[in-house]
Amino acid sequence: MTSPSRRLALAGPLLVLGYCVINSTKSVFEGSLVQHLSPEFIAFNSFVIAQAFYFFTCRDKKALTSVVRRLLTDVVALNISTAVCWIAVLYAFTVFEPAMANSVILGLVPSITILLGFKLRPGTKALPLELVAAAIMLAAMGYLVAMAWQGSSAIGNVPPGEIAFGLAACVLTATSLAGITYSTKRLSDGGMSVQQMMASRFVLLIASTFVILVARDSFGPYSPGNVGAILAISTVGVIISLYLLQQGIVRTEPITVSMLFGTNLVITYVAQFFDPRLHQSQATLIGIAAVSAAMLLGTWARWRDGRNAAEPAETEEALT
Structure with a gap:
């Protein structure tokens, strides 16, 4: 019979995997959508809806204000990431x-997570096999970029300048994903609930995308099709999927979260x-x-390491 500690350990990865299923499908939808709508237009409208939902469903606004003030540095870090x-x-x-974009991003995330861990979570070290896995991911990322350079991706030939731009965007995404993981973990350790995190997470994103919209004059038409697409992204792709992710992160070690993101790819x-x-x-x-x-x-x-650590404690409990 599975012990309560093992069931709890399994719950976190399963929640992260639930997020991955939704997010991977959403990625293809967004990849098609950004061909005729600007990224900032999609993000601004989607997250205005999501932020309003999370804020108004957070019942205790006084507690929210108090915890945001107490953990302001980490709340800002989560917003930036x-x-x-x-x-x-x-x-x-x-x-x-x-x-390919997700593969490049996920090829970078474990290595960045490990490097950030030396500073942000010095008590938790990467396992030797996790270091090997991170190295393999980096090698696969390099292979995919080389294939894109040669025109062997699903899109075909891409100009070198665009490849450089896309690669820079992937690096930023990977770095911020690692930042999100650690910021969420630190906020959870500080006593902030998942609901409170979600109610205060998207303020900077909304403000920055609005500024970009005005600066680029990249507003799109609010046609029935566009509104329906934005509502789908906001409700399923943001509200539901990110809630699953936040719940998963607080129950899972950051390096495990970064590895589980790989299921997005298939x-x-x-x-x-x-x-x-x-x-x-x-x-x-192949990548x-x-x-x-x-x-x-x-x-x-990581699972094997957790199992080996749990067994002596369970044996001692049984003996007492």
């Missing part, structure tokens, strides 16, 4: 196919079959397979 992540990934989709690749502008690329599939295998290796290593 969120804003950079969502804006940068949408711009990455304007250059790369969603599966689902995204399959979902791309429904986007007529893309032809499926064998080079992308996805390498990143996914490394993700499984890293996740297994």
